[in-house]
Amino acid sequence: MSLNPDNDVQQRVFADKCRRLHSYLLGTKALLREVGECNRTKWPVHYPLAQNPQLRRSGSMHSLDLPLSDALTPSGLRRATTAAAAVDESGVGGSEARLAEPGDLSVLRLDLRLSSRPDSDVMGSLEESSIARLFDERLAQCEGHVDKLIARVADKASKILVTGDLNAGKSTLVNALIRNEILPYDQQPCTMLFCEVLDASLNDGVEEIHAVPHIDAYDRRDRATFAVVHMADLEDVVAENNEQYQQLKIYTRDRRGSQQSLLHNGVVDVALIDSPGLNRDSLKTTQLFARQEEIDVVVFVVNAENHFTLSGQDFLLTAGNEKAHIFIVVNRFDAIRRKDRCERMILDQIRELSPLTYDERDDLVHFVSAHEQLAGASDSFARMEQRLRKFTLEQRFKSKLAPAQRYAANVLADIQFLASENVGAATRRIQEINAVLREGMPRYEALLSERADSAGRATAILDASCLEVRRHTATHLTNTTLHLPDAAAKVPYPGLLSLWTYAENVLLAIVRHLEHEVVECDRFASFTIHHARAQLDALERQRRRLDAAAADAHSPAPADAASDADADATAAAAANDNDSSVSASQLASVGSISNALDTVQLELADFVDLDFARNWAALTSISASASLSLLATRSMASNVFGLLRLSSTVSATTGRRVLVAAAALVGVGSVFYIVSDMDATVRRKLSARVALILGEEGFVDHHAERLATETTRAVRPFVWHLQHTFQRMVEAEEHRRADHLRLRRSAQDSQIYFDELRIKARDLAGAVRAVNAGSMC
Numbered sequence: 089m090s091l092n093p094d095n096d097v098q099q100r101v102f103a104d105k106c107r108r109l110h111s112y113l114l115g116t117k118a119l120l121r122e123v124g125e126c127n128r129t130k131w132p133v134h135y136p137l138a139q140n141p142q143l144r145r146s147g148s149m150h151s152l153d154l155p156l157s158d159a160l161t162p163s164g165l166r167r168a169t170t171a172a173a174a175v176d177e178s179g180v181g182g183s184e185a186r187l188a189e190p191g192d193l194s195v196l197r198l199d200l201r202l203s204s205r206p207d208s209d210v211m212g213s214l215e216e217s218s219i220a221r222l223f224d225e226r227l228a229q230c231e232g233h234v235d236k237l238i239a240r241v242a243d244k245a246s247k248i249l250v251t252g253d254l255n256a257g258k259s260t261l262v263n264a265l266i267r268n269e270i271l272p273y274d275q276q277p278c279t280m281l282f283c284e285v286l287d288a289s290l291n292d293g294v295e296e297i298h299a300v301p302h303i304d305a306y307d308r309r310d311r312a313t314f315a316v317v318h319m320a321d322l323e324d325v326v327a328e329n330n331e332q333y334q335q336l337k338i339y340t341r342d343r344r345g346s347q348q349s350l351l352h353n354g355v356v357d358v359a360l361i362d363s364p365g366l367n368r369d370s371l372k373t374t375q376l377f378a379r380q381e382e383i384d385v386v387v388f389v390v391n392a393e394n395h396f397t398l399s400g401q402d403f404l405l406t407a408g409n410e411k412a413h414i415f416i417v418v419n420r421f422d423a424i425r426r427k428d429r430c431e432r433m434i435l436d437q438i439r440e441l442s443p444l445t446y447d448e449r450d451d452l453v454h455f456v457s458a459h460e461q462l463a464g465a466s467d468s469f470a471r472m473e474q475r476l477r478k479f480t481l482e483q484r485f486k487s488k489l490a491p492a493q494r495y496a497a498n499v500l501a502d503i504q505f506l507a508s509e510n511v512g513a514a515t516r517r518i519q520e521i522n523a524v525l526r527e528g529m530p531r532y533e534a535l536l537s538e539r540a541d542s543a544g545r546a547t548a549i550l551d552a553s554c555l556e557v558r559r560h561t562a563t564h565l566t567n568t569t570l571h572l573p574d575a576a577a578k579v580p581y582p583g584l585l586s587l588w589t590y591a592e593n594v595l596l597a598i599v600r601h602l603e604h605e606v607v608e609c610d611r612f613a614s615f616t617i618h619h620a621r622a623q624l625d626a627l628e629r630q631r632r633r634l635d636a637a638a639a640d641a642h643s644p645a646p647a648d649a650a651s652d653a654d655a656d657a658t659a660a661a662a663a664n665d666n667d668s669s670v671s672a673s674q675l676a677s678v679g680s681i682s683n684a685l686d687t688v689q690l691e692l693a694d695f696v697d698l699d700f701a702r703n704w705a706a707l708t709s710i711s712a713s714a715s716l717s718l719l720a721t722r723s724m725a726s727n728v729f730g731l732l733r734l735s736s737t738v739s740a741t742t743g744r745r746v747l748v749a750a751a752a753l754v755g756v757g758s759v760f761y762i763v764s765d766m767d768a769t770v771r772r773k774l775s776a777r778v779a780l781i782l783g784e785e786g787f788v789d790h791h792a793e794r795l796a797t798e799t800t801r802a803v804r805p806f807v808w809h810l811q812h813t814f815q816r817m818v819e820a821e822e823h824r825r826a827d828h829l830r831l832r833r834s835a836q837d838s839q840i841y842f843d844e845l846r847i848k849a850r851d852l853a854g855a856v857r858a859v860n861a862g863s864m865c
């Protein structure tokens with residue numbers, strides 16, 4: 089039977105609101121998941137530390153003055169002044185500072201109860217990554233809660249959780265509400281597990297008690313999922329559960345009609361859940377905190393003799409995150425002597441803890457005696473019962489949907505707030521990166537130009553050194569081969585009898601002289617190499633100064649100091665290698681001279697010079713009477729043939745005499761000349777032969793090329809080293825720039841993402857608000 093003539097319409101409207109809210113809750117969950125994904129993989133969500141007043145004053149936290157920040161939580165959606173805020177103002181919140189400012193977070197606030205310091209101080213000491221991790225956990229919790237809300241909105245039944253401090257009279261109250269003393273009660277704490285009281289019609293009309301070990305697996309039609317408890321055993325099971333059962337399902341019958349009964353009311357299935365006292369133990373209390381999230385209506389029972397305990401305050405603050413309205417029953421009021429004073433004090437507490445409940449205190453706060461009601465009718469109890477019925481059945485939006493709407497709105501407000509914060513953070517990041525890139529550009533350009541300049545100069549030093557060594561060696565050794573007789577002339581002539589030894593000594597002296605001159609050329613090459621290295625060292629020092637300046641600009645740590653040292657060691661090793669390779673090459677070259685000349689064998693021709701053309705003057709002085717026709721010839725053989733021809737043209741006797749005399753004269757003169765000029769002949773002939781061999785062997789070109797190559801090998805590692813280190817500097821700078829560009833790209837993406845997120849959250853919040861405008865305040 090309907091409570092209202094328009095009941096069907098109301099039911100349809102309510103069902104439509106359920107459907108819409110259900111879909112918006114799914115949207116809210118999707119946004120939470122999106123933010124979590126972004127926080128984990130793309131951009132650790134910047135968590136505002138605005139709680140610290142000093143930081144806020146310094147302007148280093150929220151950038152509320154950013155262009156996009158005007159799109160912060162719309163005033164209509166901004167959560168009502170939270171109970172948390174009230175706690176801060178009153179100071180009854182203890183040492184755990186709560187958010188108090190309208191721009192602060194509520195649902196997504198990281199509740200760090202690590203110490204007695206305010207949250208902001210704790211946050212300040214945390215790494216950004218730790219905050220991101222904590223925030224991720226918070227998002228997951230929040231998503232879990234939204235899941236529960238989705239289930240609650242989808243569930244057509246209404247659940248009323250009766251909770252409060254130990255011994256406040258919760259069980260007595262439930263009994264009074266169903267007019268059946270089914271739940272055990274006692275002066276000492278006795279409720280050890282959740283007892284859900286349902287109408288027997290939900291169990292096919294059978295009054296029965298099911299003890300459920302695993303509530304998620306419970307199925308009333310499957311006896312394997314519960315144990316039936318006899319009425320006589322109920323007290324024992326409730327009082328001494330020993331964790332055997334998670335919950336009792338008590339199916340009972342309220343003999344009253346649907347107009348009076350809360351359980352079978354003709355509108356909606358209702359379950360009354362009696363719970364263990366709040367401060368029984370921490371496990372039970374935690375379960376209770378978690379349980380209230382699945383519940384539509386919380387009836388909070390306060391012992392009038394004790395007022396609100398700390399656990400009670402804490403519970404109300406937590407529940408207040410989504411339930412703006414909490415039904416409060418101040419029980420055992422009969423035991424209070426100064427009722428007005430008690431009432432005033434408790435209402436004062438409620439005003440601080442749940443302002444919206446306080447605003448509707450006539451409907452939501454009741455001072456009763458459940459005990460008296462059980463003993464007989466009580467007006468105050470009847471009034472309370474009637475208001476609870478109304479709150480649960482007629483104001484179902486307020487009791488069932490409004491908490492979900494409020495929670496979703498708070499989540500969406502938090503997302504908008506965080507999105508704006510992160511748009512600001514991303515904008516600041518982009519500006520910082522732009523500044524760094526701008527400042528770094530001249531340095532980068534200078535580095536590029538310095539690298540090009542140094543590379544050009546280093547290559548020029550190398551080329552000039554090689555050219556110099558090649559030219560010097562070619563010139564020097566050419567002169568040396570032209571003046572070999574001068575070297576031979578230094579060998580003392582021991583006389584005709586030691587002529588052979590003299591020739592050997594001359595040959596040796598020529599070889600020694602050549603060796604000496606080659607060594608001279610090597611020395612010149614070494615000098616040139618050292619000179620080139622000194623010039624390259626100067627360039628390297630200049631590069632290091634540049635590197636140190638760059639390192640100063642980027643970080644206090646010296647850039648690539650270790651790797652530079654390695655590179656220096658490599659260059660030094662290469663240089664040493666090349667030093668030794670010069671010496672080895674030098675020895676090899678000297679050896680090669682000896683070997684080439686080893687093949688020079690002394691010959692008779694080295695001692696006799698028959699070239700009369702060149703020796704004509706000497707011969708004429710010795711044999712002035714010789715026939716001029718003989719002088720026209722140029723070789724010994726020609727002389728002989730000339731003599732033979734001459735002898736045939738003169739008369740026999742005279743001619744023969746003259747010829748014999750002339751021949752004798754020439755012969756004696758020639759022999760005398762040959763003998764007297766034999767040392768010069770040896771020097772000349774051997775020098776000429778050696779020069780000829782050296783010419784054939786390409787001696788000058790070989791050494792010019794060899795030393796030029798050696799010079800290149802010795803100098804080039806320094807050039808390479810310089811180029812390499814410059815290259816590394818440029819690459820390091822380019823990596824830094826690439827990193828900055830990547831970070832800027834990421835910040836730009838985040839800026840766009842969070843701006844879109846803010847708009848999505850704002851639109852969704854508007855839709856959530858529109859489900860039942862006015863129900864959220």
Ligand SMILES: Nc1nc2c(ncn2[C@@H]2O[C@H](COP(=O)(O)OP(=O)(O)OP(=O)(O)O)[C@@H](O)[C@H]2O)c(=O)[nH]1
Nearest residue numbers: 255256257258259260274275277278279365458459
């Ligand atoms: N004077 C008076 N006593 C009451 C009232 N309601 C309950 N009691 C007594 O208070 C004691 C505790 O009542 P319970 O209903 O067991 O309280 P509870 O909050 O369920 O206790 P736990 O579940 O153990 O935390 C019992 O002795 C009740 O008889 C009341 O309105 N007035």
